Amino acid sequence: MNKNLILYWxxxxxxxNAAKLIAKHLGQDTSDLMPLDLAIDKDLSSYSFIVAGSATVGAETWQKATDKNLWAKFFALNKHEVFNGKKAALFGLGNAIMYPYHFVDHLEVLQNEFLKVGAHLIGNCPIEGYSFKESRAVKDGFFPGLALDEDNQPELTETRIKKWIENLK
Ligand SMILES: Cc1cc2nc3c(=O)[nH]c(=O)nc-3n(C[C@H](O)[C@H](O)[C@H](O)COP(=O)(O)O)c2cc1C
Structure with missing residues (x-):
């Protein structure tokens, strides 16, 4: 059976928590939830649809392949090359009040890396309903995936996820 991969870190x-809610709404039976530390050594080539999520925790962190942010290591190892030609959707956690000029910036890093290896990104979302000033991720009024702010709008998270997945399907 073709399965969905939900990759997160x-x-x-x-x-x-967001990754678990995404699995719940995408379908537990058809989705494998995988933190990035487990994915590093796995063959990910059999998955037909990839959902990838990350928190934005500061540029200095994501540019270095640290334990805090394994995404840089994952990309440096070219583990995502197997996503070529596959559909993928991104989600990003951030805090729009504390970091209004860098809200979910890391979504842009994920977007660039996934596009670089030839993944087909789906699931962009309009910026309405979020109060931030700037984000590297936003182009023409859209995030390249689902933005979530568990610090300030936790009550909206599950509704946003549900709606996003309905659109993805
Ligand atoms: C050191 C640090 C830096 C952060 N920088 C940003 C930022 O630049 N932009 C943003 O939107 N959120 C930023 N955040 C907020 C986190 O992305 C947010 O709290 C997220 O929900 C954390 O996810 P986690 O609980 O999975 O680590 C930062 C948080 C921390 C602790």
Whole structure:
């Protein structure tokens, strides 16, 4: 059976909670939830649809392949090359009040990397309903995926996820 892969990092926090909710709405039986530390050594080529999520935790962190942000390591190893020609959707956690000029910036890094390897990104979302000033991720009024703010709008998270997945399907 063709399965969905839900890849996320960091774990044990809001990003993981969002990933679990995405699995719930996408379908538990057809989705494999995988934190990035487990994915590094796995063959990911059999998945037909990839959902990838990340928190934005500061540029200095994501540019270095640290334990805090394994995405840089994952991309440096070219683990995502197997997503060539596959459909993929991105989600990003951020805090629009504390970081209004960098809201979910890391979504742009994920977007660039996925496009670089030839993945077909779906699931962009309009910026309405979020109060931030700037984001590197936003182009023409859209995030390249689903933006979530568990710090300030936790009550909206599940509704946003549900609506996003309905649109993805
Ligand atoms: C050190 C640090 C830097 C952060 N920088 C940003 C930022 O630049 N932009 C943003 O939108 N959120 C930023 N955040 C907020 C986190 O992305 C947000 O709290 C997220 O939900 C954390 O996810 P986690 O619980 O999975 O780690 C930052 C948080 C921390 C602790």
């Amino acid at each position: 960091p774990k044990d926090g809001s990003t993981e």
